[in-house]
Amino acid sequence: KKRQPKSPININEKDxxxxxxxxxxxxxxxxxxxxxxxxxxxxxxxxxxxxxxEAIKDVVQKYDLGGSHRINGAVVFWQRDYNNQIRTGKIMLYNQQTGKRIKDENRPNMINWVHYYLKKEHRLKADFKLKQCFYGEHLLKKYPNAIVAVFESEKTAIVASIIFPDLVCIASGGLGGLNLQKCKVLAHRHVIFFPDLGCYQQWKAKVEGISKHIFFASYSINDVLEDNATEEERAGGLDLCDYIIKSLTNNN
Structure with missing residues (x-):
């Protein structure tokens, strides 16, 4: 854990x-x-x-786990910001047996977005300006004193929030989703970053760079997976969610 000099942060910039x-x-x-x-x-x-x-019901309400009427059976991961406003929604389809993501054959390697469809249907203005936030960011305001856990994927944040209810679990939305702009809302908080396997050094460099501009009450980059993973697990790019699933499946 490290501390840095205090710096003012404005999280209410409306651009x-x-x-x-x-x-x-x-x-x-x-x-x-x-x-x-x-x-x-x-x-x-x-x-x-x-x-x-009851744990499932709670998490559905906590994270607004709605469904999409455009992609049958898909979940919408709504990005609700610190001020409780909706930035966009990420639409993803999962295999209900394995929990693995099913990719859209019509848009290979791409995520479906609510703002994309609303613009296409002329329900949003053509020049709609998107600025993404952390998934689960609204919970920071609701639980101001809780330790914050930052994960890459929305799926991991949701599962972790059930297993570790004392943490505020949020997600960057991917390896490249961790940046200075998003991290402004983490000023003055105790934060633990949980990179996926193989991404530790990248996140470590990012977080240390961000910490020069934002005052964290404390922060750490969790290296438990990095230090204990097998070569097979490392090649698969496992994250904390995969280990939780394994433990629950084995009733551990």
Whole structure:
């Protein structure tokens, strides 16, 4: 853990557009919250005596785990910012048995986005200005004194939030999603960064660079996976979620 000199941070700069809250509500209507991702969650955690179905219900509400009517069965990971405004939503389809992502055959190697579809349908202005935030960022304001855990994927943040309820679990949305702009909301917080296997050095360099501009009350880059992974696990680029799944499957 390290400390740095204090520096002022303005997280209220409004150089972006937002999406109407009604689209979040629409994603929850007609039981769309029962999608391939939440079905997999229930199979993994809902039947576990330590957690149960209530844990799934709580996380669905906590993270607005709605469904998409554009891609049947897909979950929408809404990016709700520190001020509770919707920046966009990431639409992803999962295998409800394995929890693995199913990629869109029509848009290979690309993520589907709510703002993309709303612009296409002329429900957003053509020059809609997107500025992404951390997934789960709204929870920082709700739990101001909790330790923050930063993961790469939304899936890992959600699963980790169930297993470690005392942490505020958020996600950068990918390896390249960790940047100075997003991290402004982490000023004055105790933060643990959890890079995926093989990404430790990249995240370490990024975080140390960011720490020169933002005052963290304390921060660390977790290296437990990096120090203990097998070569096979390292080649597979496993993250903390994979280890949690393995432990739950083995009732450990």
């Amino acid at each position: 972006y557009d937002i999406i109407d809250e009604k689209y979040v509500k629409i994603s929850m209507w007609n039981k769309r919250y029962i999608n391939t991702f939440t079905i997999w969650l229930f199979k993994l955690i809902g039947n576990n005596p330590h957690y149960g179905i």
